[in-house]
Amino acid sequence: MIVGEQKPLEEIWEMVKRHKQLTVFGCNTCVAVCHQGGNKEAGILASLLRMKAVQEEVDIDIVDSGIERQCEHEFFDSVRDLMSRSEAVLSLACGIGVQFVATKYETMPVYPALNTTFLGDVIAVGHFTEKCQACGDCVLGLTGGVCPVSRCCKRLSNGPCGGSSNGKCEISKEIDCAWQLIVDRLEALGRLDDYEKIPPLKDWSKDRAGGPRSFKLEGI
Amino acid sequence: MKRLQGLLRTVGIDPERLHFYNLSAAMGPRWAEICNEFSEKIIKLGPSPIWLARQKKKATTEHDE
Amino acid sequence: MTVDVKTNSRLEKVLKSGQLAVTSECGPPRSSAPEGIIKKGELIKNHVDVINVTDNQTSVTRLCSLAACVHLKLQGLDPVLQMVVRDRNRIALQSDILGAASFGISNILCLSGDHQSFGDNPQAQNVFDIDSMQLVQTVRRMRDEGKFLSGDEIKVPPNMFVGAAANPFADPFKIRVPRLAKKVAAGAEFIQTQCIYNVDKFELWMEQVRDRGLHEKVFILAGITPMRSVGMAKYLRKSVPGMDVPEALINRMAGVEKEKQAAEGITIAVETIQRLKEVKGVAGFHIMAIEWEEKVPEIVERAGLFPRPVID
Numbered sequence: 001m002i003v004g005e006q007k008p009l010e011e012i013w014e015m016v017k018r019h020k021q022l023t024v025f026g027c028n029t030c031v032a033v034c035h036q037g038g039n040k041e042a043g044i045l046a047s048l049l050r051m052k053a054v055q056e057e058v059d060i061d062i063v064d065s066g067i068e069r070q071c072e073h074e075f076f077d078s079v080r081d082l083m084s085r086s087e088a089v090l091s092l093a094c095g096i097g098v099q100f101v102a103t104k105y106e107t108m109p110v111y112p113a114l115n116t117t118f119l120g121d122v123i124a125v126g127h128f129t130e131k132c133q134a135c136g137d138c139v140l141g142l143t144g145g146v147c148p149v150s151r152c153c154k155r156l157s158n159g160p161c162g163g164s165s166n167g168k169c170e171i172s173k174e175i176d177c178a179w180q181l182i183v184d185r186l187e188a189l190g191r192l193d194d195y196e197k198i199p200p201l202k203d204w205s206k207d208r209a210g211g212p213r214s215f216k217l218e219g220i
Numbered sequence: 221m222k223r224l225q226g227l228l229r230t231v232g233i234d235p236e237r238l239h240f241y242n243l244s245a246a247m248g249p250r251w252a253e254i255c256n257e258f259s260e261k262i263i264k265l266g267p268s269p270i271w272l273a274r275q276k277k278k279a280t281t282e283h284d285e
Numbered sequence: 286m287t288v289d290v291k292t293n294s295r296l297e298k299v300l301k302s303g304q305l306a307v308t309s310e311c312g313p314p315r316s317s318a319p320e321g322i323i324k325k326g327e328l329i330k331n332h333v334d335v336i337n338v339t340d341n342q343t344s345v346t347r348l349c350s351l352a353a354c355v356h357l358k359l360q361g362l363d364p365v366l367q368m369v370v371r372d373r374n375r376i377a378l379q380s381d382i383l384g385a386a387s388f389g390i391s392n393i394l395c396l397s398g399d400h401q402s403f404g405d406n407p408q409a410q411n412v413f414d415i416d417s418m419q420l421v422q423t424v425r426r427m428r429d430e431g432k433f434l435s436g437d438e439i440k441v442p443p444n445m446f447v448g449a450a451a452n453p454f455a456d457p458f459k460i461r462v463p464r465l466a467k468k469v470a471a472g473a474e475f476i477q478t479q480c481i482y483n484v485d486k487f488e489l490w491m492e493q494v495r496d497r498g499l500h501e502k503v504f505i506l507a508g509i510t511p512m513r514s515v516g517m518a519k520y521l522r523k524s525v526p527g528m529d530v531p532e533a534l535i536n537r538m539a540g541v542e543k544e545k546q547a548a549e550g551i552t553i554a555v556e557t558i559q560r561l562k563e564v565k566g567v568a569g570f571h572i573m574a575i576e577w578e579e580k581v582p583e584i585v586e587r588a589g590l591f592p593r594p595v596i597d
Contacts, residue, residue, distance in 0.1 A: 009230045044227065051231040054273045153400055154371070154411070158418040158467060160460075161397040162452035162479060163526040170526040171400045183460050196463050198422070198471060201375070201415055201434070 026066025070097025144185030344404025369398025500566030
């Protein structure tokens with residue numbers, strides 16, 4: 001799922017305080033799981049902004065709302081009225097949702113309340129870690145289910161580098177060496193011989209480097 | 221509670237103004253005690269920045285009228 | 286004596302003639318003035334076969350390795366171009382290889398590169414378009430097949446002796462020999478190891494290397510770095526990933542008074558070389574005395590590796 005983190009309140013306030021009306025708009029899917037951008041968080045954020053507005057003597061009418069997903073048109077049906085009454089939207093969705101709202105309501109300013117950070121999993125309650133870089137060319141079948149693109153700090157195809165120490169990456173003891181994990185997995189699967197295979201060069205044109213990606217289903 | 225106190229801090233409100241107490245309906249005396257303690261604490265802390273700002277706004281609006 | 290070599294590299298000639306090779310390295314300055322690197326080269330040129338030039342080592346921005354190699358080449362030395370894959374994509378890497386070859390630079394060492402968070406620009410993007418192993422493959426393809434990665438022909442292929450690094454002390458130990466085997470399969474012709482303090486562990490690694498016959502497929506140069514003080518020894522053990530400094534060595538350094546520690550460090554380095562000379566499969570020594578290059582001649586001489594063989 002997509003993980004994000006709320007921007008500091010000051011930064012958000014600076015973006016929105018110029019408006020007379022603001023709709024604080026939550027997204028209840030991915031960013032709700034990490035407790036950053038869900039409809040509940042939208043309510044809390046709206047409350048904090050109102051308190052800020054009162055103290056700084058800024059006249060702004062702040063409304064909070066939210067929908068299930070901000071990346072698909074159908075979910076916006078229920079808020080058609082609200083959007084037509086809004087002067088500006090502070091979207092708590094990931095960058096995708098913010099852009100979707102901006103495109104959908106052409107003349108309405110939209111501000112991001114979150115910094116979208118990564119694609120990851122929930123390894124424990126409240127603990128999210130990056131697991132995928134959407135490189136477009138998945139090699140998980142070769143690496144025992146551990147991704148070297150997202151989890152190796154140097155995204156090596158033939159790791160580990162000489163900095164791997166006690167199963168940790170050279171840049172931080174908090175980061176597991178992805179290649180240590182790969183080797184351990186291959187060993188557990190009885191496929192350590194696969195380690196010596198040298199894969200072909202990575203095709204980064206399938207990744208961000210090839211330009212923004214799109215996917216269209218045929219026959220729909 | 222810690223999280224909410226943290227959020228209050230970000231808008232300049234003393235986190236001491238928020239506290240959670242857990243008690244049952246049968247604990248009458250303790251309830252009275254808490255009310256008194258907390259009221260005293262809040263009086264000592266003085267008016268909150270929100271109250272002050274609202275008062276100021278009310279004063280300027282009345283003045284304009 | 287004529288030796289069957291592919292390139293003009295002095296290192297290749299010395300190694301293939303069956304003699305122990307000696308290499309060293311120096312770091313370019315953080316300035317556009319090349320005098321510093323030229324001076325370092327002059328200090329050690331008669332005591333080594335070739336000289337490595339580091340490539341923005343530790344991710345700290347310096348005069349680039351390629352330019353520094355050109356300066357050394359123009360002074361009559363035989364430099365080794367160290368090339369990391371952290372900062373350049375495959376276009377720039379192939380391009381720089383041609384650039385180096387155009388100046389007659391005959392050696393290249395293919396490396397990953399320290400992560401940029403260690404250096405002076407932790408906010409920089411990193412590249413890692415291909416990794417060090419794939420860079421070895423690339424240079425070999427350019428040289429032996431005369432082709433770019435794209436398959437296009439290279440009119441005059443770069444003629445370089447290709448090396449890679451190995452670290453017998455990094456984790457996980459169980460794949461450190463398979464990793465060497467991979468680099469050999471990728472086309473590495475010489476290896477320079479991380480500096481050795483734990484000789485026992487190195488000998489264990491070499492034993493496994495010999496078991497697989499890898500010592501006959503690639504020339505392994507043992508890395509040696511003299512310690513200047515007990516503080517340096519402790520720092521290396523604690524703060525440098527992939528470094529193994531045994532307790533006994535720290536104690537030995539600590540047991541000597543401060544002014545004599547540097548000399549003790551040199552002695553330890555010499556002793557390590559003497560011991561490693563006896564290890565089958567060690568083809569030479571890579572002496573890394575960064576910012577202490579003036580000690581290299583003493584180490585080489587005391588280790589009985591001077592004068593260097595005369596090769597035509």
